[in-house]
Amino acid sequence: MDSVAVENYLKSIWELGPDDVATQDLAQHLNVAPASATKMLQRLTARGLVSHIPYKGASLTPEGQLKALSVVRRHRLLETFLAQTLNLGREQLHDEAERLEHALSADLEDAIATYLGNPTKDPHGHPIPGPDGQLPTDTDLLLSESPLNQRLIISQVPDRNPEMLAWLERNEIFPDTQLELISRDSFDGGLTANLNGKTVQIASSVANEVHVSLEDDS
Amino acid sequence: MDSVAVENYLKSIWELGPDDVATQDLAQHLNVAPASATKMLQRLTARGLVSHIPYKGASLTPEGQLKALSVVRRHRLLETFLAQTLNLGREQLHDEAERLEHALSADLEDAIATYLGNPTKDPHGHPIPGPDGQLPTDTDLLLSESPLNQRLIISQVPDRNPEMLAWLERNEIFPDTQLELISRDSFDGGLTANLNGKTVQIASSVANEVHVSLEDDS
DNA sequence: TAAAAAGTTTAGCCTTGGCTAAAATAAATA
DNA sequence: TATTTATTTTAGCCAAGGCTAAACTTTTTA
Structure with missing residues (x-):
């Protein structure tokens, strides 16, 4: 071990x-x-x-990567499991999973995965690696690189940075939220977007960590 | 920490x-x-x-005891939580809790306790210490010391010994099961009991780890 | 009660995973 | 290109938790 x-x-x-x-x-x-x-x-x-x-x-190395992905899998399964049963804040979710991920046996990992119906995404929209390290191929693109004036659907938000998390929460940006980019500041890459009718300024640091998809995949 | x-x-x-x-x-x-x-x-x-x-x-010392009880609390809350959400075998339950108990933050401990409605017993019937180490007083007695020919209700079974656990499972002995002692072997303390109409031989080693109550407290 | 056995502690060693300070290498700038 | 600066590594230290072998107590037994 x-x-x-x-x-x-x-x-x-x-x-x-x-x-x-x-x-x-x-x-x-x-x-x-x-x-x-x-x-x-x-x-x-x-x-x-x-x-x-x-x-x-x-x-x-390939072997190291497999082990890394196993940790990531446990982390994301735990986040999903805790989010579904207890209801904790998004930041706390991450911290708890960070601790528990190292104490999760293969058996419990399986049991949780089965209970959740073998999900491929965690509550932040991050892909959950399979038991053998397979990562579901995702067709997302970064918000910072997305086209203007087109309907976008948030597919993934960062889970690590507490300030960013708080900002996202405040602006009600979650996976599956719809938005449309209005303009892009050519100097620093900051974005202006339309979100549920409201106009929001999105810093480029945030836009670099948010993934979106063009087509409507649930 | x-x-x-x-x-x-x-x-x-x-x-x-x-x-x-x-x-x-x-x-x-x-x-x-x-x-x-x-x-x-x-x-x-x-x-x-x-x-x-x-x-x-x-x-x-008192301080050491407080910390020990905190670990026991986390363990038993985890067992209860896992038993309620996933459904695992009784032995696995114990093993998983044994690992996870050390990675449980105070916040998550609270969240789980609240989710479960602040239980005072785990699925094996063991008392769960309160957040400040209070142990619910229990009025149980050991099966090995219980009177014959009287309706008894199992209140607690051991959770540590895999063979004993398997034996209990096989004979359908859980918390809340009813039984009545028929005779006691004066030599080694082995018991004969009536359990759901069936007659069962209970070894003294088991009888020393099973608690029962006389009155019907749920 | 003296000798043997059982249980406990001490001494000394090892690995892991940290640290700081100093040396080595690579990158940037004058 | 020579020199300063930034990054990385080495060297040497420390504490935690293990281990074995040897020394020391306590208990048992002859």
Whole structure:
């Protein structure tokens, strides 16, 4: 069994990927000193989960990726399960899943997946990897790259950044919400959108983390 | 925050108590070498959670007891929650809760307790300590010490021993099951009982872990 | 009650996963 | 291109929790 620390490193590398991840970025993401990250990258490389080229960066091996996806699967199943049974705020949901994901056995993972009807998306719209790491192919595009004057449907919102989450909540932006882009600021990429009749300004940092689809897939 | 190991030591001392716990018993219960247990007992004593008298035994301080009961509360709430939502076997229930109990935040603990309506018993009939460690007083007695020829109601069954669990399951002995003792073997304490019309032999080891009540409290 | 057995603790070692400070390398700038 | 700056790694330290082997108590038994 992998330790909590190992699982967290693998997940972080996956989240920061798919390109090579810089030691500093990884360290920051995990809230540890860069030297600690280096040491762990070496250990993970020795175990065949990561390939780390000194001074260059690190990425997951196929085996490491599988393990990372397993953590992501557990996380997203837990978020979905907790959202469906208890009703917690979106931010709390994420934090709880973050803790519990490491303590979920394969059996319980199965039981939860079955209970939920083997969902392929979590409440934020993020795809849930299958038991063998399959990621449902998604045809989404980023809001920041979407065309103007066309009906868009939110398919995915970020779940990690508390301020962003609060902002989304305040503006009632969830998966399945409809919107239409009115204009794009050519300088910084900020957007103006029409959302349920209201006009909203969307910062480019947010637009880069929101996915939308053009066709109406529920 | 206490580590998983610390929480497990405290819980084990509580489970083996309330008398002084021997180093060996504790080590065996936790599946570690006796020397490891000694070392941890010293650390816990230094932290004021345990009082350990060398060569004599160890017990929880009030503070240690509070923490132990907090773990027990989380465990039993989780068992109840999982039993109610997913439906898992009784043994699996216990194992999963054993893992998850250490990753449950105070907030999620509250949310689950509220969702369940602040239960005072888990599915095995074990009392669930309150948020401040209050244990509901129970008026049960052990099946092994119960009178013959009287209507008894099972109030609590063990949850730890897999063989015992399987035996109980096979004989359909759950909390709230009714039974009546017919005879007691004066030599080894084995019992003969009437259970839903069927006559069952109950080993004394089992009878020592099953609680019953005389009056009909639901 | 003395010797043997059982139980407990100490001593010393190991791995994991952190840290800081210093050295090495890569990137940016003058 | 030479030098400053930023990033990364190495070296050496620490605490937690394990382990085994040896020493020390306590209990049992002859």
